Amino acid sequence: MKKMEDKILAEGKVLPGGVLKVGSFLNQQVDIRFMKEIGDEIARLYKDSGATKIFTIEASGIPIAISAGFAMGLPVVYAKKHKGSNIAGDVYSVPVKSFTHGDTNNVVVTKEFLSPEDRILIVDDFLAHGSALTGLISIVEQAGATVVGCAAAIEKGFQNGGDTLRKEGYRVESLAIIDEMTDEGVVFRKQ
């Protein structure tokens, strides 16, 4: 998606340690017209997938999931992050390590919101090492549901999470893939 690349170049800020700040349009502040285009693009990519539900994780995945939900007319489910190991109730859960914050959260979703008949499209804002998407895939598979694919707004190609999932056979679509990110600039993968 050319416009995602343009937005990253115009408004993204590269910080030390492979961090890309896009808080001015994607998380923290949401450029609502652009967010609609993101949802429309995900709907276009997955229009023939037979998806029945969109699945993401709080918090920064939610705007993208809601926009894609509007575009596709599908319900959205978001998993919650839960610190500590005392998970109560009838839930699916999986531990997920955050490379950004260095800690581990349990990712949790109430069982009744995923069923074996569901065909799930997983979305998130960033795909880097792939730990969040891998956790969400694990939850979908615990529920006996089908993963039709994943969509990320921005993939850090140099951290290999997306390519690992593709090698495992999952469909992974990212609206922009960054293969190199330095003080001199950002290099996008041709798609």
Next chain:
Amino acid sequence: MKKMEDKILAEGKVLPGGVLKVGSFLNQQVDIRFMKEIGDEIARLYKDSGATKIFTIEASGIPIAISAGFAMGLPVVYAKKHKGSNIAGDVYSVPVKSFTHGDTNNVVVTKEFLSPEDRILIVDDFLAHGSALTGLISIVEQAGATVVGCAAAIEKGFQNGGDTLRKEGYRVESLAIIDEMTDEGVVFRKQ
């Protein structure tokens, strides 16, 4: 909003301790068609407010803020919850106590996303004791911006947060106000 009351009666679950579970349509799982109606209703209520930005707090406020943002064509900013007191960087922050979880989070937003010229519409899913809205109002006022009003999907009228804010002069619109909630049922305030 009659439909919000109907949804609460049809799908809400009253738990001990004044807890109302609406995870099947409002948070955790989002009924996307109903969420569009929520956004449209907030847009109708605040169409003459001159709002320039919608402000909420992660995570369950985000779907409502995005839907209202779509309906009003306005950017959305969401504050983050930050545990611990080591707030770094150029941010506005305020401590907010959660009555649901019993802990205190710092509510944080990067300064560049709120400016003195902004006219802010604050939205959230629940309004109970009003601690989250009061925190968001404090942040808007720290930024020198104007609060045009607040909109909540569901207000627990018996916990008085909404009425306290109204007495202070803020415009507060809730799509359903629950004045009583017992095992026998839910009593809505006439609006």
